[in-house]
Amino acid sequence: xxxxxxxxxxxxxxxxxxxxxxECIKMGEAGKAEIDSTMCISCGSCQxxxxxxxxxxx
Numbered sequence: 001x002x003x004x005x006x007x008x009x010x011x012x013x014x015x016x017x018x019x020x021x022x023e024c025i026k027m028g029e030a031g032k033a034e035i036d037s038t039m040c041i042s043c044g045s046c047q048x049x050x051x052x053x054x055x056x057x058x
Contacts, residue, residue, distance in 0.1 A: 001042055001057050001058055002035065002037035002038075002040035002042055002057070002058050003035055003037075003040055003042060003044075003046055003047065003055045003056065003057055003058065004035060004037065004055070004056060004057075004058045005025075005032065005033045005034060005035055005046075005054050005055055006054045006055075006056060007030065007032045007054075009052050009053065009054035010032040010033050010052070010054040011051070011052055011054075012027065012031045012032055012033065013051065014027065014033070015049045015050055015051065016033050016045075016049055016050050016054075016055060017033060018049075019045040019046055019048070019049040020045055020046055021041075021043060021045060022039055022040070022041055022043075023039075024036040024037075024039035024040050024041075025046060033046075033054070033055075035055070037058065042057065
């Protein structure tokens, strides 16, 4: 199951972007992180590095 970023929690720090081993996380137009669920391998790296627990499994 892929991860999704809770935009209300995201503080746009970019920690998840650099932690993602498959580079499926980008900073979106609103300045918040967004995950391409078709590329996500559900490894949990984004969740482990996020200081505000914005990523969660869908």
